Amino acid sequence: MIIVSGTARRFVVVVALVTVVGCSRPRDPSTPEEAAARGDELLRKMSDTLKAAPALSFTVAESHERVRRNGQKEPYTLTREVIVRRPDRLWSHTTGSDNRNIKATYDGKTVTIVGDTQKVYATIKAPATLDETLDLVSERYDLRVAVADFLYSSPYDSFADKQAKGGWVRRTTVEGTSCEEVSYSMKAVDFTLSMTRAEPTLPCQIQITYKEEPGKPVSQLVFSNWNLKTQPQDSQFVANVPQGYELIPVVERIPKTELKADPAKAMGAAASK
Amino acid sequence: MRLNRRSGTCAALLAAVLLTTVVQADRSVRTSRRGTVVQGEERTVAVGRRGAAVAGEHGAAAVGPRGAVAVDDHGAAAVGRHGAVVVGEEGAAAVGRHGGVVVGQHYESHEAWRTAAGVAAGVATGIAIGTMLSRPPAASTTVVVSGTNYMYSDGVYYARVINGGAVAYQVVPAPASAIIATLPPGCKSVRVGGVAYTQCGPTYYQRVATGYQVVVVH
Numbered sequence: 001m002i003i004v005s006g007t008a009r010r011f012v013v014v015v016a017l018v019t020v021v022g023c024s025r026p027r028d029p030s031t032p033e034e035a036a037a038r039g040d041e042l043l044r045k046m047s048d049t050l051k052a053a054p055a056l057s058f059t060v061a062e063s064h065e066r067v068r069r070n071g072q073k074e075p076y077t078l079t080r081e082v083i084v085r086r087p088d089r090l091w092s093h094t095t096g097s098d099n100r101n102i103k104a105t106y107d108g109k110t111v112t113i114v115g116d117t118q119k120v121y122a123t124i125k126a127p128a129t130l131d132e133t134l135d136l137v138s139e140r141y142d143l144r145v146a147v148a149d150f151l152y153s154s155p156y157d158s159f160a161d162k163q164a165k166g167g168w169v170r171r172t173t174v175e176g177t178s179c180e181e182v183s184y185s186m187k188a189v190d191f192t193l194s195m196t197r198a199e200p201t202l203p204c205q206i207q208i209t210y211k212e213e214p215g216k217p218v219s220q221l222v223f224s225n226w227n228l229k230t231q232p233q234d235s236q237f238v239a240n241v242p243q244g245y246e247l248i249p250v251v252e253r254i255p256k257t258e259l260k261a262d263p264a265k266a267m268g269a270a271a272s273k
Numbered sequence: 274m275r276l277n278r279r280s281g282t283c284a285a286l287l288a289a290v291l292l293t294t295v296v297q298a299d300r301s302v303r304t305s306r307r308g309t310v311v312q313g314e315e316r317t318v319a320v321g322r323r324g325a326a327v328a329g330e331h332g333a334a335a336v337g338p339r340g341a342v343a344v345d346d347h348g349a350a351a352v353g354r355h356g357a358v359v360v361g362e363e364g365a366a367a368v369g370r371h372g373g374v375v376v377g378q379h380y381e382s383h384e385a386w387r388t389a390a391g392v393a394a395g396v397a398t399g400i401a402i403g404t405m406l407s408r409p410p411a412a413s414t415t416v417v418v419s420g421t422n423y424m425y426s427d428g429v430y431y432a433r434v435i436n437g438g439a440v441a442y443q444v445v446p447a448p449a450s451a452i453i454a455t456l457p458p459g460c461k462s463v464r465v466g467g468v469a470y471t472q473c474g475p476t477y478y479q480r481v482a483t484g485y486q487v488v489v490v491h
Binding site for chain 1: 299300301302303304305306307381385405407408420421422432433434435436437438439440441
């Protein structure tokens with residue numbers, strides 16, 4: 001009969017746990033092919049996690065750069081709270097170092113933007129789904145929302161690009177959370193995205209370099225407070241415009257291609273809004 | 274006459290407008306991959322409720338319901354119902370309040386615009402209609418016309434718009450009926466149709482009990 005001391009027993013247990021945990025995770029990629037495959041796997045897992053949640057909420061700490069033509073960069077920061085209920089609801093509250101205090105609500109029919117600092121609001125007639133609305137506000141109204149990549153029904157499609165080069169890079173830690181980092185280079189942007197090592201796979205941080213913009217500005221988003229079990233009520237997505245706020249227009253952009261193809265139609269569509 | 278005068282002003286201002294602007298790149302990866310509509314080949318233009326727009330080889334121009342459009346080698350300039358419009362190679366566009374369409378570049382502040390345009394401090398000068406500032410001039414005051422709040426400073430009126438996800442202050446033609454306490458520098462007395470006015474740049478004022486009121490002179 002072998003008598004094992006308490007210290008030895010604890011040692012054996014720890015070694016066993018480390019072995020089990022270590023073996024349950026895939027080893028780090030060691031070739032470019034493995035890195036590409038692992039990166040794609042992580043992007044799909046993260047996308048599947050977000051896609052599977054009927055509703056979700058999170059907070060983003062954002063830092064961005066404005067670039068003047070003389071090359072001077074001016075940093076500014078934003079904090080954004082986001083609540084999404086698929087397929088047709090969104091609420092966000094954005095505050096920033098530039099005195100920004102904007103609430104945006106999408107209720108399946110209308111996007112309402114309320115600026116509390118200036119006591120103004122604006123409305124945009126929106127399509128029936130969040131995906132279509134995200135496309136509309138970013139491309140037609142240039143409402144810049146870097147976090148939009150993670151709000152689409154398939155975030156994977158935001159990052160998947162056959163021409164992109166890159167994949168898994170390393171393990172890293174973001175705000176105390178153990179994450180895995182992937183990095184890709186595309187024609188217009190480079191991005192480095194880290195995602196949680198623990199399940200469910202969620203975004204930890206993304207850094208985007210806009211290569212085709214003058215000065216190649218960089219944006220960084222750090223995610224926190226993920227809640228995939230939130231159950232927001234309809235009232236969460238009802239725009240609240242305080243009395244006395246002034247209705248102002250939203251700058252709208254019409255691609256020249258549309259003007260060339262059918263100016264009357266392009267103008268008529270805008271004028272009818 | 275009015276078109277030529279304003280087109281000339283627009284053309285002169287266009288060079289300065291294009292020198293510097295703010296590039297703000299906080300778009301999503303998806304949007305960036307698709308390409309932006311605010312620069313490069315995809316120049317853009319917008320239209321108001323009663324306006325219209327045209328696109329030329331050198332840019333795009335917008336026009337109000339009673340306005341006209343002129344295009345030159347440097348871009349296009351249009352005249353809306355109450356003011357002028359400037360469009361550049363990387364022009365942005367905004368919806369005007371009175372049927373006219375205004376287009377312009379975006380600067381952080383009035384000081385940034387002055388630096389870009391090479392305008393010395395204290396010199397009153399015409400900032401192009403359509404130009405957008407992230408914040409209004411420090412010395413601006415609020416002028417209310419028909420329930421709409423404008424910011425006014427040094428002969429220039431600013432309307433608030435949502436641009437790029439934030440509130441911006443856009444230079445607009447002087448809104449009819451606006452009243453200011455004192456006239457900006459560089460004004461002159463004129464008579465049109467036997468009526469006396471004070472003309473400050475393209476804007477005509479009439480003396481009223483509380484100051485000077487913007488009037489539209491045809």
